[in-house]
Amino acid sequence: QVQLVQSGAQVKKPGASVKVSCKASGYTFIDYYIQWVRQAPGQGLEWMGWINPDSGGAKFAQGFQGRVTMTTDTPTTTVYLELTTLTLDDTAMYYCVRGSGVSYSIGDYWGQGALVIVSS
Amino acid sequence: NFMLTQPPSVSESPGKTVTISCTRSSGSVADNSVQWYQQRPGSAPILVIYEDDQRPSGVPDRFTGSIDSSSNSASLFISGLKNEDEANYYCQSHYKSVWVFGGGTKLTVL
Numbered sequence: 001q002v003q004l005v006q007s008g009a010q011v012k013k014p015g016a017s018v019k020v021s022c023k024a025s026g027y028t029f030i031d032y033y034i035q036w037v038r039q040a041p042g043q044g045l046e047w048m049g050w051i052n053p054d055s056g057g058a059k060f061a062q063g064f065q066g067r068v069t070m071t072t073d074t075p076t077t078t079v080y081l082e083l084t085t086l087t088l089d090d091t092a093m094y095y096c097v098r099g100s101g102v103s104y105s106i107g108d109y110w111g112q113g114a115l116v117i118v119s120s
Numbered sequence: 121n122f123m124l125t126q127p128p129s130v131s132e133s134p135g136k137t138v139t140i141s142c143t144r145s146s147g148s149v150a151d152n153s154v155q156w157y158q159q160r161p162g163s164a165p166i167l168v169i170y171e172d173d174q175r176p177s178g179v180p181d182r183f184t185g186s187i188d189s190s191s192n193s194a195s196l197f198i199s200g201l202k203n204e205d206e207a208n209y210y211c212q213s214h215y216k217s218v219w220v221f222g223g224g225t226k227l228t229v230l
Contacts, residue, residue, distance in 0.1 A: 047219035
């Protein structure tokens with residue numbers, strides 16, 4: 001069965017960087033994009049961007065450009081999200097999502113989420 | 121780009137039918153598929169409708185979706201409401217590989 005298993009909770013100080021992992025299993029890794037979506041406490045869903053595990057190509061939401069990196073490690077079927085220059089507003093649950101269908105626009109499987117807390 | 125607008129909250133009694141709307145601000149709702157996600161407290165979202173009106177396997181047929189070009193909106197219908205349907209629901213569409221989410225609707229089952 002398809003599974004996306006994410007890394008655990010992390011606490012970071014303002015100005016630091018954070019790296020979240022997402023291990024995929026149960027399907028052909030390179031056939032689907034991985035999208036990243038975050039959710040601040042009590043707030044809605046915010047799309048961050050995607051990565052194509054086959055080519056390594058990526059696209060980021062405008063608000064994260066210059067501060068976000070997405071990478072893949074095909075042998076371990078793991079995708080990474082790195083966010084730099086953290087502020088208190090980056091405190092959120094970060095989800096990896098398998099993108100399927102036309103334009104990989106359907107989030108058919110979600111990771112359990114990785115909580116990132118930014119606190120001084 | 122465009123925005124998707126949802127009502128912040130809806131409520132209905134068990135056994136009834138509820139409708140959650142999702143209005144697209146510009147461009148046609150028919151141009152790009154709409155998905156719906158259910159998120160219960162403390163859990164990750166799950167897909168309940170994709171490509172406007174398709175239901176993933178395992179999702180009860182009480183959940184249906186549609187789009188209406190005249191109002192430029194998508195709708196999620198949940199019939200035979202159960203207490204377990206109480207959750208936040210998000211619509212999502214896309215444009216040039218960019219995902220757009222609605223603000224979410226909190227469904228309360230009275």
